[in-house]
Amino acid sequence: MKIALLGVGQAGGKVADAILDYEAASRADFVTDTVAINSARADLLGLERIPVDRRVLIGQSRVKGHGCGADNELGVTVAEEDLDEVRGAIDDLPVHEVDAFLVVAGLGGGTGSGAAPVIARELSRLYTEPVYGLGILPGSDEGGIYTLNAARSFQTFVREVDNLLVFDNDAWRRSGESLRGGYASINEEIARRLGVLLSAGEVSEPPFPESVVDASEIINTLAGGGVTTIGYANSQLDRPSRGLFGRREPDPNETDVVNRITTTVRRATLGNLTLPANVESTERALVVVSGPPQYLSRKGIEGSRRWLEEETGTMEVRGGDYPIPKSDYVAGLVVLSGVTDVPRIKELQQIGAETQRNLKARAEQRPEALRDLVWDGDGEIDPLF
Numbered sequence: 001m002k003i004a005l006l007g008v009g010q011a012g013g014k015v016a017d018a019i020l021d022y023e024a025a026s027r028a029d030f031v032t033d034t035v036a037i038n039s040a041r042a043d044l045l046g047l048e049r050i051p052v053d054r055r056v057l058i059g060q061s062r063v064k065g066h067g068c069g070a071d072n073e074l075g076v077t078v079a080e081e082d083l084d085e086v087r088g089a090i091d092d093l094p095v096h097e098v099d100a101f102l103v104v105a106g107l108g109g110g111t112g113s114g115a116a117p118v119i120a121r122e123l124s125r126l127y128t129e130p131v132y133g134l135g136i137l138p139g140s141d142e143g144g145i146y147t148l149n150a151a152r153s154f155q156t157f158v159r160e161v162d163n164l165l166v167f168d169n170d171a172w173r174r175s176g177e178s179l180r181g182g183y184a185s186i187n188e189e190i191a192r193r194l195g196v197l198l199s200a201g202e203v204s205e206p207p208f209p210e211s212v213v214d215a216s217e218i219i220n221t222l223a224g225g226g227v228t229t230i231g232y233a234n235s236q237l238d239r240p241s242r243g244l245f246g247r248r249e250p251d252p253n254e255t256d257v258v259n260r261i262t263t264t265v266r267r268a269t270l271g272n273l274t275l276p277a278n279v280e281s282t283e284r285a286l287v288v289v290s291g292p293p294q295y296l297s298r299k300g301i302e303g304s305r306r307w308l309e310e311e312t313g314t315m316e317v318r319g320g321d322y323p324i325p326k327s328d329y330v331a332g333l334v335v336l337s338g339v340t341d342v343p344r345i346k347e348l349q350q351i352g353a354e355t356q357r358n359l360k361a362r363a364e365q366r367p368e369a370l371r372d373l374v375w376d377g378d379g380e381i382d383p384l385f
């Protein structure tokens with residue numbers, strides 16, 4: 001699937017950069033064009049892969065290139081005010097070569113959280129191609145305001161896109177990974193998952209897939225809107241070295257191949273989702289199995305599809321393969337689209353609502369508290385003027 005990629009805010013830009021890294025390392029060409037949009041000049045300068053002339057600074061007259069400081073209403077305002085600048089960049093996109101748009105942003109801050117839904121709405125207004133969002137949820141240790149921002153942006157973003165793919169920074173941390181050392185490894189993980197999905201149907205040299213996951217398979221899986229979570233797992237291959245004279249590797253046993261695929265797909269679905277969700281609440285699903293061609297099997301993929309049908313209770317499960325000859329592992333990627341039972345979103349909304357109540361109550365008490373602080377109780381002290 002060919003996409004136009006728009007990274008909004010710092011997280012959006014960095015994840016877009018990571019997706020371009022993945023593309024450069026893979027055999028496929030799936031990003032037609034990229035645009036980074038931010039209100040912080042330094043964040044735009046820090047990007048590596050997105051071309052300099054595809055970086056758009058918004059909100060300069062209001063925030064002077066310093067970002068929105070986790071104020072996502074300001075994020076909305078600067079995007080709306082500078083929509084012409086954004087439109088200018090979008091106008092340059094070779095839209096005839098694009099199957100869909102992908103707008104990426106961290107939902108906890110100001111710029112990405114506020115501007116991404118505005119940009120998605122504008123893309124939907126201008127083009128007939130689907131507009132997907134990739135929203136990153138903040139870690140729960142980031143604090144109330146980030147959670148409230150994410151809860152508000154989530155509601156709006158879901159409404160403005162054709163489907164919102166969600167990645168929860170918290171789920172990554174709970175899986176035992178650390179957020180320390182920056183977000184580099186988490187961004188690589190996001191890029192890998194999207195990369196496998198989007199590049200599977202865009203292989204330009206043999207071996208070609210037996211069962212191609214093309215753009216229409218992805219679009220049909222994401223049709224109907226809502227929220228999507230993506231599972232991924234891989235199984236390391238113990239491949240014999242080729243020896244001095246490049247002996248051909250013996251073909252693996254068929255039963256082992258099938259078992260490896262089905263186990264990997266189960267692991268991807270049950271323990272490794274970008275947003276933990278009750279699998280039974282899935283509306284549509286898609287499975288892609290990648291690896292060296294001799295480790296891919298129609299029987300294995302069919303078995304995984306059937307297993308997913310049973311597990312999700314939906315009959316709409318699509319599937320295909322993505323041969324990568326030099327890969328050292330077999331990977332299973334599972335897209336669960338239209339999930340509705342997602343405890344983390346409920347938690348986010350609950351904490352967000354508490355934070356909002358707390359902020360409102362404090363704002364109401366503040367004028368009186370400040371008056372008490374500034375004026376001496378008996379009014380004996382005269383102000384200067």
Ligand SMILES: Nc1nc2c(ncn2[C@@H]2O[C@H](COP(=O)(O)OP(=O)(O)OP(=O)(O)O)[C@@H](O)[C@H]2O)c(=O)[nH]1
Nearest residue numbers: 009010011067068070106108109110111112138183
């Ligand atoms: N996965 C991932 N998450 C990130 C990254 N950087 C920030 N985040 C998350 O995204 C949220 C928003 O942060 P930023 O993207 O820096 O914020 P912004 O959209 O630029 O907005 P302002 O800085 O407030 O103008 C944070 O609360 C983090 O949860 C990143 O590189 N990767």
